Amino acid sequence: MAQQTVTKEDFEALLMDSFVDNEPLEGAVVKGTVVAIEKDLAIIDVGLKTEGRIALKEFGQAGRDGTITVGSIVEVYVDRVENAAGEAVLSREKARREESWVKLEEMYNNNERVEGTIFNQVKGGFTVDLEGAIAFLPRSQVDIRPIRDIAPLMNVPQPFQILKMDKRRGNIVVSRRAILEESRAEQRSEIVQQLEEGQVVDGVVKNITDYGAFVDLGGIDGLLHVTDIAWRRVNHPSEVLTIGETIKVQIVRINHESHRISLGMKQLQADPWEGIEAKYPIEAKFTGRVTNITDYGAFVELEPGIEGLIHVSEMSWTKKNVHPGKIVSTSQEVEVVVLEVDPDKRRISLGLKQTLANPWESFAEKFPVGSVIEGEVKNKTEFGLFIGLDGDVDGMVHLSDLDWQKSGEIALEDYNRGDMVSAKVLDVDVEKERISLGIKQLATGEVADTAGSEGGIKKGSVVTGTVIEVNDGGIEVRIADSEMTAFIRRADLSRDRNDQRPERFSKGEKVDARVTQYDRKTQRIQLSIKALEIAEEKEAVANYGSSDSGASLGDILGAALKDREQK
Numbered sequence: 001m002a003q004q005t006v007t008k009e010d011f012e013a014l015l016m017d018s019f020v021d022n023e024p025l026e027g028a029v030v031k032g033t034v035v036a037i038e039k040d041l042a043i044i045d046v047g048l049k050t051e052g053r054i055a056l057k058e059f060g061q062a063g064r065d066g067t068i069t070v071g072s073i074v075e076v077y078v079d080r081v082e083n084a085a086g087e088a089v090l091s092r093e094k095a096r097r098e099e100s101w102v103k104l105e106e107m108y109n110n111n112e113r114v115e116g117t118i119f120n121q122v123k124g125g126f127t128v129d130l131e132g133a134i135a136f137l138p139r140s141q142v143d144i145r146p147i148r149d150i151a152p153l154m155n156v157p158q159p160f161q162i163l164k165m166d167k168r169r170g171n172i173v174v175s176r177r178a179i180l181e182e183s184r185a186e187q188r189s190e191i192v193q194q195l196e197e198g199q200v201v202d203g204v205v206k207n208i209t210d211y212g213a214f215v216d217l218g219g220i221d222g223l224l225h226v227t228d229i230a231w232r233r234v235n236h237p238s239e240v241l242t243i244g245e246t247i248k249v250q251i252v253r254i255n256h257e258s259h260r261i262s263l264g265m266k267q268l269q270a271d272p273w274e275g276i277e278a279k280y281p282i283e284a285k286f287t288g289r290v291t292n293i294t295d296y297g298a299f300v301e302l303e304p305g306i307e308g309l310i311h312v313s314e315m316s317w318t319k320k321n322v323h324p325g326k327i328v329s330t331s332q333e334v335e336v337v338v339l340e341v342d343p344d345k346r347r348i349s350l351g352l353k354q355t356l357a358n359p360w361e362s363f364a365e366k367f368p369v370g371s372v373i374e375g376e377v378k379n380k381t382e383f384g385l386f387i388g389l390d391g392d393v394d395g396m397v398h399l400s401d402l403d404w405q406k407s408g409e410i411a412l413e414d415y416n417r418g419d420m421v422s423a424k425v426l427d428v429d430v431e432k433e434r435i436s437l438g439i440k441q442l443a444t445g446e447v448a449d450t451a452g453s454e455g456g457i458k459k460g461s462v463v464t465g466t467v468i469e470v471n472d473g474g475i476e477v478r479i480a481d482s483e484m485t486a487f488i489r490r491a492d493l494s495r496d497r498n499d500q501r502p503e504r505f506s507k508g509e510k511v512d513a514r515v516t517q518y519d520r521k522t523q524r525i526q527l528s529i530k531a532l533e534i535a536e537e538k539e540a541v542a543n544y545g546s547s548d549s550g551a552s553l554g555d556i557l558g559a560a561l562k563d564r565e566q567k
Helices: 008-022 092-109 177-194 359-366 408-412 446-452 529-546 553-566
Strands: 029-038 041-045 052-055 073-080 089-091 114-122 125-130 133-138 158-166 171-175 200-208 212-216 221-225 246-255 260-264 285-294 297-303 306-311 333-342 347-351 372-381 384-389 393-398 420-429 434-438 462-471 474-479 485-489 510-519 524-528
Touching: 029 092, 041 073, 052 073, 052 089, 073 092, 092 133, 092 158, 114 133, 125 171, 133 158, 158 177, 171 177, 221 246, 306 333, 359 393, 359 420, 372 393, 384 408, 384 420, 393 420, 408 462, 474 510, 485 510, 485 524, 510 529, 524 529
Parallel strands: 133 171, 221 260, 306 347, 393 434
Antiparallel strands: 029 041, 029 073, 041 052, 073 089, 114 125, 114 158, 125 133, 158 171, 200 212, 200 246, 212 221, 246 260, 285 297, 285 333, 297 306, 333 347, 372 384, 372 420, 384 393, 420 434, 462 474, 462 510, 474 485, 510 524
């Protein structure tokens, strides 16, 4: 037999033909013919030197029911032209995936829905078969609300929305929730178009929160705020409503853009605030129940839907800095007085202390000015002593009313908290809730004799005193030829505001002042340098008007001041 000689040129041509035939096939989807079926494998010829094998299960249902037979034409993916065993490596799975990717990319770009089947659970979600391409379904994208049992959704063809695609990494993320929300939005829009503000409808309580309840109106939820459940105070919706309960509500407000609906129950009842001023006249007494206590007062329910506020300042005559919770308690029945009614703002101001006698009025009736009382020293301050009196009120003994002979600061050292002292009632100011007391006014002897002597002290007279004490509030002086002392307030030191400075006086200095008030009964005296200056100026003006000497007003005023200084 003659042997054929293959030249170098022939070998190169055959090699190039092989490259041309094989290179385009690898990594591509091609059509092949099933040439044999061995057990669970299909032997497929795609035109290469050798056939490839593909498991029948990769053909899906067609491979399981016998549809794939010898001679069947199928599309497969050429993974490699030849492996170590000399066979072509083919894949039906990858072929289907390649077909799906092309189709899915087009649908993704057109924002179209795709159909798939949830077939497995993985960490963080589930895997979905999109006709060969495998996608990831995050758990949060399964439904609008979290669902516990996903079994009914498994292996069921259903629509999905592609959220993200990355072919290079082979990642596809889909959402079932987006489909449901879109359908729900369309349904909500149709329902909202049929509703009107003011319309009364039936709904089912779907959920209860601290701030209200969500009510299902037949495919769309409305919010029933806690303040719209009843006219009376409702601390929590669960006090009135239960989940699953059917209730009648009124549509209060509709937002057609956001599809939010506000509902009300109390709007179906009569408004208790109508004619409120006639029902609760000012100064009338009523009994109510304490519903809420705050730092600034307590709320009292007068009737269902009508609450009034007792401000902390109206709770007690004497307990000024006490928390309302220490005076009243929640659910307590209390008697109150109506102080103010504002129907526009739906506010009623109530008073608790007004139901009790004013302790300052009671004290003034029981202890008129001049009465002698006894009480305990409650507090010592730079201004004097506070004495506890009947009716849980305090009276004040000013420094100037402690002792005739000693200065106020020195006399104050003789007293301590808890001491029982006697004092005379000098003044009771009910409006300002002040009681002025005096201890030195109980003294007898020389002081009384001096005050009652012929030509003694009286209102309008001018006296000379010696400064014995200077403080920020004024000066204390001892009146000449007596042991009486008086306190001249800062505002009475001069008619010129710039000279109303206590520090311009010094101890031992003599000053003239006018008696502006003197109560012989209480032995209380008030002096004013300012009043003396005004009186002298008036006298000078009067003299100027009747003088024919030609002296000027300035000369007369100067002479009057010089005469006072010489005295």
